[in-house]
Amino acid sequence: MERVVRVLFPECREEALEDLYADLRFPEIAGRPFLYLNMVATADGAAHLGGRTRGMGGAADRVAFRRLREHCDVVLVGAGTVRLEGYGPPRLDPRAQERRRRRGSPPVPRLAVVSARLHLDPSLKLFAEPRNRPVVITTEDADPFRRRALEAVAEVVAFGRGSVDLPQALTWLYESGVRRVLCEGGPSLNAHLLAAKVVDELFLTVAPLLAGGAAGRIVAGPVGGPLRLALRELREYGGELLARYQVVR
Numbered sequence: 288m289e290r291v292v293r294v295l296f297p298e299c300r301e302e303a304l305e306d307l308y309a310d311l312r313f314p315e316i317a318g319r320p321f322l323y324l325n326m327v328a329t330a331d332g333a334a335h336l337g338g339r340t341r342g343m344g345g346a347a348d349r350v351a352f353r354r355l356r357e358h359c360d361v362v363l364v365g366a367g368t369v370r371l372e373g374y375g376p377p378r379l380d381p382r383a384q385e386r387r388r389r390r391g392s393p394p395v396p397r398l399a400v401v402s403a404r405l406h407l408d409p410s411l412k413l414f415a416e417p418r419n420r421p422v423v424i425t426t427e428d429a430d431p432f433r434r435r436a437l438e439a440v441a442e443v444v445a446f447g448r449g450s451v452d453l454p455q456a457l458t459w460l461y462e463s464g465v466r467r468v469l470c471e472g473g474p475s476l477n478a479h480l481l482a483a484k485v486v487d488e489l490f491l492t493v494a495p496l497l498a499g500g501a502a503g504r505i506v507a508g509p510v511g512g513p514l515r516l517a518l519r520e521l522r523e524y525g526g527e528l529l530a531r532y533q534v535v536r
């Protein structure tokens with residue numbers, strides 16, 4: 288084994304970096320998909336460096352990012368992150384695609400973007416994959432002109448007024464056959480999901496960095512009091528800590 292991850296909890300062992308999160312199992316939840324968050328933060332809690340996550344995650348975070356995508360049906364992301372991080376269509380390497388095919392899943396997950404204002408340019412690269420059209424999840428009172436423009440490049444669905452009713456959106460995804468949703472942020476969407484009590488697990492990479500300054504954290508907004516997490520797994524690779532938490536209800 289060349290690139291070795293140290294598993295520190297619940298038992299001490301070693302595994303190859305390539306095997307990180309290879310055998311994840313998630314339970315089925317009645318009526319909505321299982322939802323897990325994947326985020327990276329610096330040791331002082333910053334969720335970005337100057338507005339982007341670039342430069343935060345190292346080798347293990349990159350493997351985790353791809354592997355967590357491999358296990359989901361839908362990648363859910365807030366419009367702020369799409370705009371700032373320049374999201375494109377989800378991509379996986381051919382071996383990951385083959386593993387998904389063997390499990391009976393499409394080769395790559397579908398992207399779902401949450402937005403009330405619909406300030407999303409239909410020419411963005413994330414809309415440029417007609418074989419895997421993204422979903423735009425918006426509100427019933429969203430701007431009809433923006434909505435019509437996006438309907439040319441995406442499936443647009445609406446739940447709630449003012450802001451998206453996320454439990455309703457998740458029920459719709461479940462009824463469409465979606466069983467596992469990976470949310471990649473950002474912090475505002477995370478807060479809405481946590482407040483709605485629909486988050487099951489958090490995968491958090493703590494990068495060995497101090498950002499300083501006033502960068503926001505991985506959850507931006509009230510969540511109904513401090514939510515308790517149960518540590519399920521902890522790994523270390525190259526100074527990065529990879530924690531897997533369960534949200535306790």
Ligand SMILES: NC(=O)c1ccc[n+]([C@@H]2O[C@H](COP(=O)([O-])OP(=O)(O)OC[C@H]3O[C@@H](n4cnc5c(N)ncnc54)[C@H](OP(=O)(O)O)[C@@H]3O)[C@@H](O)[C@H]2O)c1
Pocket residue numbers: 325326327328333334335338339340364365366367368369371372401402403404405406449450451452453471472473474475476477479505507
């Ligand atoms: N550390 C990490 O792992 C990580 C991951 C992702 C992002 N980030 C960072 O987070 C920052 C962006 O933060 P952010 O909080 O703006 O990101 P965000 O949560 O992705 O985007 C916020 C936007 O998402 C939409 N949204 C979220 N919840 C909604 C709801 N319930 N109903 C309707 N729309 C909803 C709204 O879009 P509209 O404005 O279009 O209505 C809102 O303005 C960036 O600096 C990025 O680098 C960090």
